[in-house]
Amino acid sequence: MAALLDVQDLNLRFPIGGGLFRKPLTLHALTDVSFTVEEGETLAIVGESGSGKTTLGYAISGLLTPSSGHIRFGEALSGAVEDRPVQLVFQDPFSALDPRMMVGDIVAEPLRLAGVPNKERQERAETVLGQVGLNAESAQRYPHEFSGGQRQRIAIARALIADPKLIVADEPLSALDVSIQSQVLNLLNKIKRERSISYLFISHDLGVVHHLADRVIVLYLGRIMEIASREHLFATPSHPYTQALMRSVPRIGRGRRQPGQSLKGEIPTPLAPPPGCVFHTRCPKAQDVCREAVPVLEPAPGRPGQMSACHFKD
Amino acid sequence: MMIAAPASVAEIQDAHSQASGAATPLLRVQDLTIAFPAAVGREAEVVSSISYEIGAGEALGVVGESGCGKTMTSLALMGLLPPAAQVDGAIWFDGRDLTKLSARAWRSHRGRDAAMVFQEPMTAMNPVMRVGDQIAEVLVRHEGMSKRDGFSRAVQLLASVHIPSPERRAQDYPHQLSGGMRQRAMIAMALACRPKLLVADEPTTALDVTVQAQILDLMLELQEQHGTAIQFISHNLAVVSEIAHRIMVMYSGRIVEYASVGDLFANPLHPYTQGLIKTLPEMGQPGSDLYTIPGTIGGKRPPGCRFSNRCPLADAGCRQAEPALREVAPRHYVACHKVN
C-alpha cells in the first residue's frame, strides 16, 4: 500500500487575544504531529475536547494553515479531477447544510465549484444520494425536511460526490441518537468496502473507533501520545493516557462501577502546556524525568508498529 | 390501553417491599401522564401513564432516545414542568402526593427533599453570581443560614466534591470553572441540603470521558455516604449501567422495560431493548455491519404498540392494542405482546 497522506512535524499555533498594546498569547493546538494515512485505511483520531482533533482535520483539509511542517498528498491524490483531494463531514448535521439550498444542490456543490456541467451534476447527485440510502426525489427537498441521521447522510453524499480518496469525518456520529448512529456507521463501512476510500475519522467514542478504525492516534493537548493498530491499542495500550481512557469508558455488563479508577484532574490549558511530558500533571506513573524531558514517540517494547510517547511506556 | 390496572401497580409495590423489606418506597410514580395542548405534527401526550418507584438509597437509570420523555419525567418530580403541561396521575414522595402540592409546598420540596442536576454545566449556573453564593443560596433558603455561614458551608461542600482550592473557587464566577468543575459545583449545590432524591438529567453527556468517569465516581461516592436515592437519566446505556441498580427503558412516552441492571443485560426481553443493546458498536465484530433498528425516531405514533412500526416482531395484534407493562419474571417488567 502506498501512503496517501504524509504529515510531518505539523505544528499549528493560534495567537490569542492581544490588542493594540498587548502581546498575543500563543495557543499550541498541535505540536510535532507526524503520521501517514495509507490507501483504503481508516485512521481514527481520539482525544478529549480541546486536544486538537478538529484543528488537525481542518489543517489536512486546507481550512487552516499550519505554522510549520508538511502535509503531503501521495501519488494517488495528485492527479485528482476535482481540485480538493479531501472532503470534510462535520459533526453537527443541523448547521452544516445551508437551509436555503435544495439537497441536490448541496450535494452537487463540490462539482459546481469544479466546473462540472449542470446535467452531469444532477445525475451524479442522484446516484450518490442513492448510495447513501436516500431516494432521488430527496434532491428536490430542503434540509429541514430531514432527520439528523438523514442529514448526516446528505453531508456524506456531498463528501462522496467528488470521488475523493480521503474523507475527513469530524465526529459525524456524536449528534445522532444511538439507534441512528449504527445506521451511519454501517453506511461508512459500506462506502469503504465499495470504494477503497480512506477515512480520517475523528471521534471521542472509543466504542465506535474500535468498530471502524484500522489504526488509531491518541491525541492529548495537541501531541500524539500513542499511535497503533486497533488490535494493539485495545489489547495492549502502551501509554498511561490511553490506558486511562480505556478505563474511563463506561461498559455494559460490568455492573456498578468501582470508584477510584478514574484519572485525576483535568486537561490543562493549551495556552501553557506543562513542560516535559504534557500528560505528567495527571499521570499515575509520572516521575521527575517526566516533568523535565519531552518523551519521544517510539515503538513500545516488543511491538514495533505501536508507537508511544512515554518515558515509562508498557 | 393503560397500565392503570391497580393490580399491576400493587404488584410493583409488593415486589419492591418484598425485595427491600421497606414498607413504602421513597418515590412511587403512579400512572403519570404529561400532556401539552394539542398542536399539528406533535403528540399531545409526551409521557403516557407510566408507573415506577425508587427505594431509599436506590439508583434508577432511565434510558431512551431523544424525545422519549426522560426530561419531562424528571421535571415532573421537581414541579418544574412548563406551565402549559397538564399532569395526570400521582407522584408519591415520602407519603405525600406531589401532584397535589401548593406552589409554596413545591418550593420547600425543591432543593431540600429533592434536587436536580442538569445536562449543560455551561448554562445551568447564573453567569453573574459567584459560585459560592449560588450554593449558599440553597442553604439560606432551606436551612435558615446567614449568607456568611452559607458561604463558608459552600466552601466545605466544594471541597467535598473534590474541587481543588475551594476557597478560591467559591469566589469565582462560573465561566472561570471548567465544565467538569461546574458539574461538580452543581452536584455540591444539589446535595447541600442532603436531599433524599437526586434527579440527574444527563449530568455527564456534555463532558469528556475521563471527566465523565470522575463525575460518576463522585456520584457513587456521595450516594454511598449519604444514602441519597438517584434518578439518573441518560441516552447512554453503558453510563447508566455503571451507576444504576435498576434500569427503566422508555420509548415514545412509555416504559417498555423495567428491570435490575443484571436482568436487563443478561436477559433483555423487549425488542427495543434488545435492539438498543445490539446496535452498540462494542457488541459487534470490528468492521462488520451493526444491527440497526429500522425506521426513524420522532415520527407519528402508530396505533397499538408505539414501537410496532419499527419492531421486527410486530404482527397485526401489536398494531391493534397497546401492550401493558407486565411483570414477566420477578421484578422484571416488559410491555410487549410477544413476550410471555
Next chain:
Amino acid sequence: MLRYTLTRIGQAVLVLLVMTVLLFLLINLMPGDPVDNMLEGNPSLTAASAAQIRELYGAGVPLPVRYWNWITAAVQGDFGYSSIYFRPVAEVLGPALGQTLKLMVATLVLSVPLALLLGSLASLRPGGLMDNLISFFAFASISLPNFWLSLILIIVFAVQLGWLPASGTPLETNPPIWLEVRHLVLPVLVLTMFFVGPLVRYVRASMIETLSSDFVRTARSKGLSEPQIIIRHALRNALIPMVTVLALGFGGLFSGSLVVETIFGVLGMGKMIFDAIRYVDFNLALIGLLLATLVTLISNLLADLAYAWLDPRISLK
C-alpha cells in the same frame, strides 16, 4: 478593570479629536457667511469695520491653519464669541447644557426604574392581561408624537387646570428649587413618555428570554420564590444587554429634547444648536455640536464601564 477604563477613555478622546476635524470642515462648508449675516442684520456697520470683522473671522486664511488656531484656543478654554448672542460661547452654552442635562437626568431617573418595573411585570405572563396593558402603553409611548403630547399636557395641566406652568424655565433669575422642579414637570413627563416605551419593550423581551434560560430553571430547582428568582437572578442578567440600549437611547434623548425644549421654551442645548446653525453662528454651532458629541461619548463610556461591572465575563478581556 483600570486598564480597560483607560483604554476606553483613550478611545473616546481619539473619537472626539476626529469629530473636531469633521465638524470644523462641515461647519465651514455651511452655506452663508456669518459676516454677511451680520451686515444684513446691522446696516449701520461700515465697510471698514466689515473688513475688520472678516479678518477677525479669519477670511483668507487656509482651512488647516484656521483649524489649528481654533483648536489650540479651544484647548485653552477659549471657544470664541457667539455672533448671535454677542457673548463668549462658554457663557452661552454653560447654562444651556445645564438645562438640558437637568431634563435628561430627570428623564432617566424616572424612566429606567419605570421601564424595569413595567418590562418585568409584562414578562411574567407573556400574552396575559398585564402584558397586554403594558404593551399597549409602550406602543402608545412610541407612537405619540412629542409635540402633540406636549400640547395636550399644556392644555390640560397648564391652561385648564392651572396646576403647572406651561414653560420649562422659571422667569425669576435665581428661582428656588421647588419652582424649578414645578417648571420641569411637564417637559420631563413628555420626554419620559418618549423614552420609556422602547425601553419597556426591550426589558420585556430581554426578561422573557432570561426567564426561560437554564440558570433560571436551576434557581427554581433550588426552591427560590419567584420574586427572588426575578430580582436576584433574572433581572441582572437581563440588564446587561439593556445598558447598550440605554446608551444609544441617551443620544436619541438628546435630539428628542430639541422639540420639547422648543415647545416649553427651555433654553437648552437643542435650541442653542438649532439657532446657531440657522443663523450661521460658527463658534456656537461648533462647540454646541462638539458638546453633544461629548455627551454621547461619555454616555457610551459609562455604558461600557457599567457593562464590565455587571458582567464578570467582560473584565477578563
